[in-house]
Amino acid sequence: MWKWFHQLASPPHYYRMAGAIIPWTGWPALLLIIIGAVGGLYLAPPDYQQGDAFRIIYVHVPSAWLSMFGYVVMATAAAIGLIWRMKLAHVAANAVAPLGASFTALALATGSIWGRPMWGTWWVWDARLTSELILLFLYFGYMALNRAFEDRKQGDRASAVLALVGVVNVPIIHYSVEWWNTLHQPATITKFGKPSITVDMLWPLLVMFLGFTLFFITVALQRARAETLERERRSAWVKEL
Amino acid sequence: MTARQQRMFFVVLVIAGVAVAAAFGLRAFQENLLYFYSTSQVHAGDVPLDRKFRLGGIVVDGSVEREAGSLTVRFVLTDTQTTVPVEYTGILPDLFREGQGIVAHGRVNDDGLFVADEVLAKHDENYMPPEVADSIKQAHYEGVRRSKEQQAAQGGDH
Numbered sequence: 001m002w003k004w005f006h007q008l009a010s011p012p013h014y015y016r017m018a019g020a021i022i023p024w025t026g027w028p029a030l031l032l033i034i035i036g037a038v039g040g041l042y043l044a045p046p047d048y049q050q051g052d053a054f055r056i057i058y059v060h061v062p063s064a065w066l067s068m069f070g071y072v073v074m075a076t077a078a079a080i081g082l083i084w085r086m087k088l089a090h091v092a093a094n095a096v097a098p099l100g101a102s103f104t105a106l107a108l109a110t111g112s113i114w115g116r117p118m119w120g121t122w123w124v125w126d127a128r129l130t131s132e133l134i135l136l137f138l139y140f141g142y143m144a145l146n147r148a149f150e151d152r153k154q155g156d157r158a159s160a161v162l163a164l165v166g167v168v169n170v171p172i173i174h175y176s177v178e179w180w181n182t183l184h185q186p187a188t189i190t191k192f193g194k195p196s197i198t199v200d201m202l203w204p205l206l207v208m209f210l211g212f213t214l215f216f217i218t219v220a221l222q223r224a225r226a227e228t229l230e231r232e233r234r235s236a237w238v239k240e241l
Numbered sequence: 242m243t244a245r246q247q248r249m250f251f252v253v254l255v256i257a258g259v260a261v262a263a264a265f266g267l268r269a270f271q272e273n274l275l276y277f278y279s280t281s282q283v284h285a286g287d288v289p290l291d292r293k294f295r296l297g298g299i300v301v302d303g304s305v306e307r308e309a310g311s312l313t314v315r316f317v318l319t320d321t322q323t324t325v326p327v328e329y330t331g332i333l334p335d336l337f338r339e340g341q342g343i344v345a346h347g348r349v350n351d352d353g354l355f356v357a358d359e360v361l362a363k364h365d366e367n368y369m370p371p372e373v374a375d376s377i378k379q380a381h382y383e384g385v386r387r388s389k390e391q392q393a394a395q396g397g398d399h
Contacts (some may be wrong), residue, residue: 116395119336120359121361126276137255164259165259183344185364186366188366197288198370
């Protein structure tokens with residue numbers, strides 16, 4: 001097991017491995033997103049109250065999920081980088097940060113567009129929306145801090161600590177709708193219990209979930225590859241490429 | 242303790258420390274994090290009288306009255322235990338209807354009427370096509386009718 005772990009930490013090994021994995025996540029991601037989009041925008045019936053406006057959940061919910069998933073991945077990678085002094089782990093955290101930030105921004109934007117006609121407002125300062133906005137700023141803070149040092153190692157370490165500090169926000173976002181009275185509705189799909197959405201509407205959402213997640217993984221792997229090349233540009237194996 | 246174990250300890254300490262700080266912080270701000278008060282809290286006097294606040298509840302069936310020739314609307318909010326009458330002048334959101342959860346912003350006047358300057362609709366987590374919603378409603382009315390019939394039949398026996 002440890003051999004595998006150490007192999008993973010080797011940049012040339014990662015570069016080759018990720019290059020081999022990417023087609024196996026990228027193409028299914030594209031396919032699933034197309035299927036999910038057709039299912040969600042065309043095949044699914046309109047909602048009894050919201051009509052067609054509910055279809056924004058097919059982008060909003062997977063984006064919101066990835067905004068939190070991305071942060072947990074980033075914080076985990078940062079912790080591994082701190083504890084084992086693994087360069088590749090910092091590279092992974094760096095690769096995920098702008099992606100997570102993009103999906104957070106997308107979740108906030110789509111939510112806002114939906115909120116205007118449905119709630120009657122673009123924005124409210126309730127616990128769910130506010131904690132999600134804080135998540136966006138945590139991503140921005142991580143990216144800024146990582147580049148704020150002359151010495152790359154120092155930047156990696158400082159931003160990793162910030163990523164760890166911010167991880168408490170993730171359960172707060174998730175449980176905000178249960179802990180407090182919020183304008184945002186509670187979760188429709190939970191691990192336990194029946195989802196409160198009909199099957200015709202649910203399956204495109206699950207397909208979108210999977211498609212978005214695979215897309216996220218693909219882009220993260222590719223970004224980490226690019227950064228590995230950039231960081232190792234003076235090493236022999238990169239020059240051989 | 243090796244250097245690596247020390248770093249591991251540091252990471253755990255950071256997360257635990259921030260989690261405890263966040264928990265205390267959120268407890269202290271509990272009041273402000275409540276997006277809205279319930280109608281029961283209004284009856285219990287737990288709401289601020291000197292400033293505006295948000296009141297959440299379900300619009301009571303058949304309580305919505307529109308004033309002719311103006312945008313003024315009166316309705317009653319409930320949390321199923323208590324009710325509070327609300328008055329609002331302005332445009333209502335799409336989801337506003339009887340039986341819908343809404344959040345109103347405003348204050349209680351001396352007559353116990355909640356005068357709102359903003360009304361937001363709260364959406365629930367249920368998504369279904371119109372046919373399903375209709376059949377659920379139908380089943381509900383059927384159930385109510387049947388239980389009424391049963392009561393009537395039992396009443397007739399005595």
